[in-house]
Amino acid sequence: MTPSVQEVMRGCAAALAQPPSVDAGPDYLASRVGMISMLANLAAQEADHAAAAAVAENADIRALFASATAYDGALGGRLGAAAREVDGDLSLTALDAANARLRRLLIELHERVEDAGDAGLDRAILALYVRMAQGRRLQLGG
Numbered sequence: 001m002t003p004s005v006q007e008v009m010r011g012c013a014a015a016l017a018q019p020p021s022v023d024a025g026p027d028y029l030a031s032r033v034g035m036i037s038m039l040a041n042l043a044a045q046e047a048d049h050a051a052a053a054a055v056a057e058n059a060d061i062r063a064l065f066a067s068a069t070a071y072d073g074a075l076g077g078r079l080g081a082a083a084r085e086v087d088g089d090l091s092l093t094a095l096d097a098a099n100a101r102l103r104r105l106l107i108e109l110h111e112r113v114e115d116a117g118d119a120g121l122d123r124a125i126l127a128l129y130v131r132m133a134q135g136r137r138l139q140l141g142g
Contacts, residue, residue, distance in 0.1 A: 004096065005050060008043040012036050038140070045138045053135045054095035058087055060128055061102045068121060071112050078105055 003011075015036050020029055066083035082105055087098060106125070113121045 005043045005047045005092070008039055008046075012040050012043070042138050042140075049135075050092055051090060051095055054092070054099045055087055055090070056135060057132050058095070058098055058102055060131065061106055064106070064124060064128055065109070067124075068109060068113075071109055071116075074112055075105070075108060079109065 015032065020032070062083045062085060065079040068079055072079040082102060085098070087095060089095070106128075110122070110125050113125060
């Protein structure tokens with residue numbers, strides 16, 4: 001499971017609201033504050049670009065589906081239907097839900113492509129995975 005920004009921030013708030021154990025030493029408290037700080041920083045980075053990343057990924061996945069018409073029948077016409085979709089609701093919740101659904105279908109397609117030995121489409125899917133990972137990259141520290 002990948003937690004949402006909201007879930008991470010709720011966790012940070014809960015950790016800050018919970019008093020430390022009476023026998024927790026200063027090293028534990030410093031470590032706890034450091035971890036909360038790191039999580040808040042990562043959540044801030046994600047919040048800054050999450051919508052743009054999801055919109056771009058969804059568009060890239062749909063474009064790939066549009067080019068994979070040979071597999072549409074085997075997947076019940078879902079590739080063509082997904083390729084025609086548009087992200088109308090730009091809330092992170094809606095974008096993430098659409099992204100998760102598209103990714104599951106992409107995995108199904110990739111399994112079919114690998115079984116068929118379709119090297120060209122396999123390379124295109126692998127390149128898409130790389131672009132998606134690069135678009136979600138976060139920086140630890142500094």
